Amino acid sequence: MEQQTPLSPTTSQDDNLKEMLLRYLRYWPWFLLSAVIAIAVAFLYVRYSPKLYQTNTQIKILKENESGLDLTGLEGAGAVFDMNKVNLQNEIQILTSRRLLEDVVEETGMQTRYFIAGNVKTVERWKTEVPFSVRWKTADSILNTSGPVGFQLRFIDAETFRVRTLDTEPSLTAEGTINEAVALNGYAFQIVLKPGAQHSGKVLADTDYLIRFQPKNQVINSLVKNLQVNPIGDKSEVLTLGLQGENPVKNEAILNNLTYQFNQDGIKDKRLVSERTGEFIEERLRLLFRELDTVESGIVSYKEENKLVDIEANIAQLFTKEGAAEAKRFELETQKAVAQEFQSLLNEREDFSLLPANLGIESETINTLTASYNDLILQRNKLLVSSTKENPLVVNLDEKILETKSNILKSIQAYIRSLETSLATVQQRESTSTGKLIGLPKKEKEIRTIIRQRDIKEKLYLFLLQKREEAALQLATVTPIIKIVDFAYTKPNPVAPKTRIVFLGAFIVGLLIPFGILYLRFMLDTKINNKEHIKQLVQPIPVIGEIPEVEKKDAVLLRPDDRSITAEAFRILRTNLAYFKAAGKEQQKQAQVIYITSSTKGEGKTYTAINLASSLAAINKKVLLMGCDLRNPQLHNYIEKDKQAFGVSSYLYDTSITMDDLIIPQVLGISNLDVILSGAIPPNPAELLLNGRFETLIDQAKQHYDYILVDTAPTILVTDTLLISQLADVTLYLTRANYTEVKLTAHIKEMYEQQKLTNMALIVNSVDDKKGYGYNYGYGYGYSDAQPPAWWQFWKR
Structure with missing residues (x-):
């Protein structure tokens, strides 16, 4: 049996790439929605996350001849110190030493931190930015506490305030008066208003202040971790000191004090x-x-x-x-x-x-x-x-x-x-x-x-x-060991969070999330999707048709004047079928026997068969549609006939029954379309098909019809179709998008390569255009009466 060559060339790599892109772009609303949500989350993150500012200062380590007193004018006098060689690594170790940082912590009072509580986030304020100060009682154990201690303070008026603990359950509350000691949870302290704040009680009462005291070791560890000291070059004697923090004023105060303490430490060594x-x-x-x-x-x-x-x-x-x-x-x-x-x-x-x-x-x-x-x-x-x-x-x-x-x-x-x-x-x-x-x-x-x-x-x-x-x-004339190149200066824009990077990252993540979901969905999809998909799997078997998916309630016989997408798909299938006829057949005018089969049930054989028959009848061809699925007949459901009516099984079993007894003429009012049902389900369908009567029935039908369409049984479940395959001129093999398993393509290729079915061609049924498959017949040309969904109905597009 001669096999037909494919109708179209092999899909190129560029076409595959284009198809893949279109497959994802079909879901563009989800990409857009995900990106918008990600950017919105990024906006909230940038808006409410603490902002870190970078503060830098630069100092030059002076040599003795740059800062010391020149005594060479005195007889026999010379330099008391010799610091011609500056070892910057030693100076960096001193600047970051815990001994020096401890002096900075004690001098600046960094152990006490002040915050202003907001509705969403809490903002740290430096000592100079709050209208009061806290004086801890030295006799209290606050100085030797092993963990941070926190209090919330709210002014009642310009003279009194209410304070409660933050680290105890339940919270403890106490009221106090300005400049008088208050004790709470074993800690005693005094609130002292700064000059100019005595008469601002109304303003003070509108703000919740948080006060936290940290152990010295914790503050020093944090400072060691965040402090950056680097030379500006290999041959330079200038060091850059950097510090990141939420409060620029605090950063500048720390760095300025650190350079002061470092200078004083060097002066002590000289002395x-x-x-x-x-x-x-x-x-x-x-x-x-x-x-x-x-x-x-x-x-x-x-x-x-x-x-x-x-x-x-x-x-x-x-x-x-x-x-x-x-x-x-x-x-x-x-x-x-x-x-x-x-x-x-x-x-x-x-x-x-x-x-x-x-x-x-x-x-x-x-x-x-x-x-x-x-x-x-x-x-x-x-x-x-x-x-x-x-x-x-x-x-x-x-x-x-x-x-x-x-x-x-x-x-x-x-x-x-x-x-x-x-x-x-x-x-x-x-x-x-x-x-x-x-x-x-x-x-x-x-x-x-x-x-x-x-x-x-x-x-x-x-x-x-x-x-x-x-x-x-x-x-008496000991001079500084450093020169301040630049006092502590904070860049106006925060270094974290990096707004542009956050928004760019959010946008990329917003695109990657739906892409990843779709990628996993496509990767885990083991079903055939569309015509191009199955072409890649079953080459060189030709694929001559692609039928779009229809709602179950719409899966009825199409009328000759139907202008829907589905009707157009069957017309294209009809045209492709005409070109697919055996090119070397001697009797071109002889009736064509077309088998319609599939691998398993539910792939749409009967639906395709009856609508293809209707399409052929519409061009004034005499068509006989014959139900030959003797085990699970479905044709009677489409023409509303009794399942037990005379059919093929009756003809095969009873020799007294003729073909004329089986024919149902002009089905559903369509002229030129006759139907023979499968008949009652016999106990031995395989044996009946081999008794010779079926071949006789086909030969008789050829005398009266141009096309004989035979709705056969699935090939992978039963052997019925293979027993009568030699009687067909063309075998249309049905697959169903998102239903037929990819692994079944091996069975299909085996049927083709071993020529178990005559002149075999594939049809992809029920292509879901919502997933970006198919061709949308009729769209864009004004030919179809069907109207595309509205722009916002992207799930139907």
């Missing part, structure tokens, strides 16, 4: 080093004063004992050269003495204590190492405030401190050895000059020795006096 240096110098001055006094007294006593008043003039020239050598030796001995004193101090001091800086040692290496040692000691002390000695950072600093101290000792030892070498050379030159003075009186030489000792002590004393003045001046 501490200056104070330690001053203490060391004072101690050395007292010792030198006693030694110098002893030497002066010795000179006086020696001169008195030996009656020496003046040195002879002729000796002065002899001592000129010796004096130059002595001066150099004095200088070297002074340096050696200071270095030895500093070495002794370094050995006697504990490992992790500050050292005096720049004592006059003319060794840049020792001075630089001493300054670095002090910086490391300061960093270690700051870390120990909020951590233990086992902290890796502290251990690392300890190693650096000990290493630096060792380097200082080595540098001092090397410097002393260098001084000793220079001193030996000078002493050798001095010995040469001294040899010329051997002839001097012994007493004169001894007095010179005593005077030289006095000069050494005197120079050292004067040197330390100068250093004491430098340290005192440095202590």
Whole structure:
């Protein structure tokens, strides 16, 4: 049996995409409704959710040469501090340390928070934005509470107020008077009106205030979490401090106070080093004063004992050269003495204590190492405030401190050895000059020795006096360690919620929700949908018709003059059927036998058969519609005949019955349309169909009719149709949209590929146009009498 090729080419990928888009766009009202609802929810969220504002401030960490006092104009003076290298990571750790933030919390009073209660949301206000302040009684346990404590306060008039607890069940209530203590739930506090608010009782009475007290640790933890400190660049010494919060005034107050506390902390460190240096110098001055006094007294006593008043003039020239050598030796001995004193101090001091800086040692290496040692000691002390000695950072600093101290000792030892070498050379030159003075009186030489000792002590004393003045001046003129680049400033627009992103996200979600629902619905849909759907599943079986869905009450025989969408669908089916006739058939004018079958019952075989027959009769073709579903006949219901009337089963069983006995002429008043019913249900329909009488009946009908339409039994349930399939010229196989399972297409393809049915073509019945399937026959061209639904009836469109 020759199979017919499909009538249309395979659907392209672009057509599939277009069909898929149209399938979703058919539900555009739901997309629109979902998007509107999502945007409305987004509007309510943006309107009533707390708004967060970003506040920033910028500070520059100053080096010593940018902020300290320049003392280089004094002889032997140098910088007491050396901060040429700024480690921003260390400064960031200090800025975010709990020790510093605790000072900020205490200074700003952040533990007490004020709110104004609204109908929908509660807004936080800073201390300067409320007309009163709360003073907690220090004797009360409020300061040591482990959790937040809340009260609602409402003014009755300008002098009295009512307060109730927020965290107890049931709530406790009390009344109080301005400036007088009130106790409630074990907590005592005092409400104090700010200047200018004493006479605004009516205004105060219209507002509900919420007061919350939080433990210090909770406030510090929140501040640590929200505070952002970042450098503006790799090579920059400017830090940006940021804070997000609901109240811009509060954010600015916190950041400004944080920069103040950080600056004060740095100033304290500077003063501490200056104070330690001053203490060391004072101690050395007292010792030198006693030694110098002893030497002066010795000179006086020696001169008195030996009656020496003046040195002879002729000796002065002899001592000129010796004096130059002595001066150099004095200088070297002074340096050696200071270095030895500093070495002794370094050995006697504990490992992790500050050292005096720049004592006059003319060794840049020792001075630089001493300054670095002090910086490391300061960093270690700051870390120990909020951590233990086992902290890796502290251990690392300890190693650096000990290493630096060792380097200082080595540098001092090397410097002393260098001084000793220079001193030996000078002493050798001095010995040469001294040899010329051997002839001097012994007493004169001894007095010179005593005077030289006095000069050494005197120079050292004067040197330390100068250093004491430098340290005192440095202590009195300690300058800030930071420069405020920008004071705390809050951006006018909130950073959260981000209105544009929220609305865009809501719009996208509003579209995705119906899309997701439809996607799941389509994905879980296991039924055939429309003509294009089944084409993809059963290629290359041709699909020659698509019949729209009709209400059950409208599923009746269509009249020849009917101009409905359904009638047009059957006319198109009739036209396609004419083209589908076997192209190689020799007798083109011979009557056509058309089987109408399906996989299961309920797919519309009988409805399609009777209306196709009516459509063929309308073009003046003699049509015989024969019911051949011997097990579950339905044709009699459409023409209102008795189910037990003579029919095919009667003809097959009783040889005395002729075809003329079975024919019901001009059914429902339609000329050229005759019907033969299925007849009474026999016990053995398969055997009856094989007794040869059915073939005879078909042959007789061909002599009188142009078309013979046979309403047969479903193929997947019974074998009746397959037993007589060779008698058909065309087999129209019915599927029903949203009813026929996709898995049945395998059975349909098997019937086609194994040629169990002759010249097979498919029809899709009951296509639901509300789901975007079908072609809407008659719409847009004014041909059909049917009117489209109104625009708001989108479920019927």
